[in-house]
Amino acid sequence: MTKYAVFLRGINVGGINLKMADLRTALATLPLTRVKTLLASGNVVCTAEASPTDLKSMVEALLRETFGYEAWVVIMDLPQLENIIDTCPWPADDPATHSYITLSSDPAVLDELARHGGEIAGVELARLSPEALAWPAATGGTLDSPFSKLSARPRYKSTTTTRNLRTLVKCRDTLAL
Template identity: 65%
Template sequence: MENYAVFLRGINVGGINIKMADLKTALADYPFTKVKTLLASGNVVLQSELSPAKVKSEFEKCLRDGFGYDAWVVVLTASRVAALVEACPYPADDKATHSYITLASDKAMLDELFRAGEELDGMEQVRLGPEAMAWLAPAGGTLDSPFSKLSSKARYKASTTTRNLRTFIKVRDAAAAL
């Protein structure tokens, strides 16, 4: 049995509203155990005997079939989430900046996004691995930051999702506690 973290993209924004209690109920019909939802922004931890790719496939099927949501999720093992938190060089709590981790299910898309970020003036970012990068945004200006605007383009929608480092730490802790 492996502990996993599942990060949903675009849930409870832009008209796609799924109650976490309803999601948890729907997931009961799938090969997952100890399912827990965290926050309302689409973070789930669970256990499964399936591979990460199969967890992704089954989870997306649940979202499509149960909610009519053409879903995109990134699935990581609990140990990988912990390693990414440890590798992030930015602070979880800072009054001047907010730290983010962008995850991708498609390495080529993350490569492209990272290269595009390198072209932005004042952009501070670091690659954490083939599936993740960390970046900083000014406190209070995340959505208006050039990188946030870049990463929200439709081109990256199917393969990337971003979480505040504080959220990522909560997911790490919940996945480890399963």
């Protein structure tokens, strides 16, 4: 069995509201074990015998059928998640700055985001893995940050999602149990 973190894109924002209990109930119909939701922003940890690609397809299809929205997820196994956390150059617990990680199911999309983000004055980026790009934002200024605005464009919606580094740490810690 492989330990996975499943990150849902765009729930509990923009009119797509899911109760975590309903999400857990729906996921219980898939061949997953140890399913747990974390926070109310679409973070799921589980174990499965499926490949990441198969798990992504199963979860997206289930979400579309059950909740009736265009669902996208990014899947990370525990070693990937540990590597991303360990290589992030910014801390998870700085009160003045939040460390964000944009995760993607398509490394070419992160290449594009890194290229365009690198062209914006004052934007700091760090490529952590083929699937992850880190960037800091001042506390309270995340949605106004230039990189947040760039990564929120509709063209990136189906392949990316962003999480605070603290959230990734919580997912890792839960999977490590």
